[in-house]
Amino acid sequence: MATDTKIAAPVLISTNPATGETVGTYSCTSVDEVHEAVDIARRAQPAWAALGVQKRVAIIRRFRKLLNQQAGEVAELITREAGKPIPEAMGAEILVVQDAAEFVARHAAEILQPQPVPHSNPAMKTKRGTLHHEPHGVIGIISPWNYPFSIPSTETLAALVLGNAVVLKPSELTPACALKLQSLLHEAGVPKEIMQVVLGEGPVGAALIDSKIDKIIFTGSVATGRRVSVAAAQKLLPCVLELGGKDPFIVFDDADLDVASSGAVWGAFMNAGQTCLSVERCYVQRSVFEKFVNMCVKKAQALKVGDGFDRDTDVGPMIDTRQLRIVESQVADALDKGAKVLTGGERLTQLGPNFYAPTVLTNVTPDMKLMREETFGPLLPVIPFDTDEQAISMANESEFGLAASVWTNSRSRGEAVAGKIEAGTVMVNDAISGFGICEAPHGGFKASGIGRTHGLLGMQEMVRVRYVDVDRVVMKKPWWYGYKGMYREQIHGFADMMFGHSPAKRIKGALNSTKILTRPKL
Numbered sequence: 001m002a003t004d005t006k007i008a009a010p011v012l013i014s015t016n017p018a019t020g021e022t023v024g025t026y027s028c029t030s031v032d033e034v035h036e037a038v039d040i041a042r043r044a045q046p047a048w049a050a051l052g053v054q055k056r057v058a059i060i061r062r063f064r065k066l067l068n069q070q071a072g073e074v075a076e077l078i079t080r081e082a083g084k085p086i087p088e089a090m091g092a093e094i095l096v097v098q099d100a101a102e103f104v105a106r107h108a109a110e111i112l113q114p115q116p117v118p119h120s121n122p123a124m125k126t127k128r129g130t131l132h133h134e135p136h137g138v139i140g141i142i143s144p145w146n147y148p149f150s151i152p153s154t155e156t157l158a159a160l161v162l163g164n165a166v167v168l169k170p171s172e173l174t175p176a177c178a179l180k181l182q183s184l185l186h187e188a189g190v191p192k193e194i195m196q197v198v199l200g201e202g203p204v205g206a207a208l209i210d211s212k213i214d215k216i217i218f219t220g221s222v223a224t225g226r227r228v229s230v231a232a233a234q235k236l237l238p239c240v241l242e243l244g245g246k247d248p249f250i251v252f253d254d255a256d257l258d259v260a261s262s263g264a265v266w267g268a269f270m271n272a273g274q275t276c277l278s279v280e281r282c283y284v285q286r287s288v289f290e291k292f293v294n295m296c297v298k299k300a301q302a303l304k305v306g307d308g309f310d311r312d313t314d315v316g317p318m319i320d321t322r323q324l325r326i327v328e329s330q331v332a333d334a335l336d337k338g339a340k341v342l343t344g345g346e347r348l349t350q351l352g353p354n355f356y357a358p359t360v361l362t363n364v365t366p367d368m369k370l371m372r373e374e375t376f377g378p379l380l381p382v383i384p385f386d387t388d389e390q391a392i393s394m395a396n397e398s399e400f401g402l403a404a405s406v407w408t409n410s411r412s413r414g415e416a417v418a419g420k421i422e423a424g425t426v427m428v429n430d431a432i433s434g435f436g437i438c439e440a441p442h443g444g445f446k447a448s449g450i451g452r453t454h455g456l457l458g459m460q461e462m463v464r465v466r467y468v469d470v471d472r473v474v475m476k477k478p479w480w481y482g483y484k485g486m487y488r489e490q491i492h493g494f495a496d497m498m499f500g501h502s503p504a505k506r507i508k509g510a511l512n513s514t515k516i517l518t519r520p521k522l
């Protein structure tokens with residue numbers, strides 16, 4: 001039987017949430033050791049950057065090949081440690097990482113390529129600007145347990161290929177998955193000093209932020225994200241925050257209800273509802289509300305809840321009892337306030353302490369906790385609406401803004417509504433799956449976060465930029481004082497040019513006086 005809590009400091013005991021069996025016992029990293037790990041990474045990073053992008057790309061591709069060879073074994077480890085069914089471990093974790101590895105390998109050279117910065121200020125005519133991209137140095141990554149392999153992997157790969165060292169602090173609930181990532185990277189050729197994992201609970205993450213890292217990439221809850229943001233602000237440490245969501249799912253009357261209800265059921269219950277992009281609030285146009293709800297109930301009841309290793313399992317356990325209790329308390333609050341549970345609404349104790357039935361609720365109102373706070377569990381609350389405007393306003397009535405989905409057979413209606421939803425990703429006729437497109441930037445509006453991971457924007461987060469300005473004509477600039485002389489005329493000439501006026505006499509005078517046309521160029 002699974003235990004109530006998975007943590008026993010100063011060691012981490014990782015347990016299978018379905019069975020309670022021990023996956024592994026690991027020593028926690030001390031605060032001093034965290035600082036030491038970062039110092040080691042700092043010393044090693046210049047050589048990793050100097051290795052050159054092509055050699056790093058080759059290592060990342062070797063990692064991808066190793067992952068491909070060991071995919072079955074890694075999927076089993078993910079299921080053992082996080083509980084999800086094997087097809088979800090393969091589809092939403094390993095496949096995503098394989099795709100991301102190829103993406104970052106393909107784009108690394110282009111990101112690091114210096115880029116000319118053309119400009120049009122006539123007064124700066126002799127200057128040439130170039131943007132240089134370089135690794136930050138040591139990137140700290142703090143990750144959650146719900147995608148224990150894909151989240152730290154995609155972020156780590158992007159950081160490494162661009163020449164950074166990485167110190168990763170995974171969730172205390174899923175250390176084994178992070179250690180597997182580390183061993184695959186080392187086997188592929190990433191030096192041990194360049195990719196290190198530190199283990200422990202929150203204080204180990206806090207120590208990482210306090211160390212000499214150059215940037216922090218944090219994925220987790222809004223509450224912890226705020227703490228991370230405050231700690232980073234004290235040091236003016238740049239950070240990316242990938243936080244929670246309360247994603248709305250809007251079904252219009254012209255949608256294919258069979259497809260949309262399957263999308264809602266999968267979007268709400270995959271990974272036992274423990275996905276940042278889970279469907280958490282379902283809004284359905286009143287004329288099709290009843291039909292849609294009935295379809296969802298039927299489909300939810302057909303799902304098999306069980307151990308992720310069981311071939312018949314659709315929905316695995318929740319990560320632990322603490323998380324399950326949050327779901328129970330939200331359902332209790334909703335029932336107190338008048339909600340109706342149409343199916344589910346209970347623990348499946350016969351399976352173990354961490355299983356909760358896929359649950360569909362109606363009669364829900366905006367004041368209920370399950371409509372305001374992130375649930376992170378298998379709940380699907382469904383609410384009717386009348387007009388498009390009403391659906392948009394209900395969807396936007398949240399402090400979160402991670403993702404949303406809109407269901408309609410009209411592409412123009414879908415895109416028009418998508419344009420009005422306050423979220424970092426809006427999917428039309430799909431849910432969650434946008435995360436599987438490694439080209440698509442991932443991140444939220446409002447309390448759902450700052451910055452992006454994935455895609456070229458995610459890669460850009462892993463480099464800092466230096467603008468190098470070279471003046472090809474060595475001369476004294478006319479604006480280096482002497483304001484009461486010729487410059488007074490000249491600056492008006494430059495302004496005339498900026499506004500497209502034909503070069504007046506005074507601009508000719510300006511150019512001649514500085515003799516920039518006749519000076520030798522560098």
Ligand code: NAD
Binds near residue numbers: 143145228
């Ligand atoms: P969490 O915030 O409890 O923990 C996340 C990580 O932060 C863990 O590694 C934890 O040990 C560490 N941590 C805790 N306190 C810390 C501190 N003071 N300083 C530094 N690190 C600290 O989140 P969780 O329960 O592991 O994950 C679930 C949450 O993550 C959900 O809210 C979910 O929406 C969010 N999430 C977001 C995304 C996204 O991409 N936006 C993806 C997955 C999960």
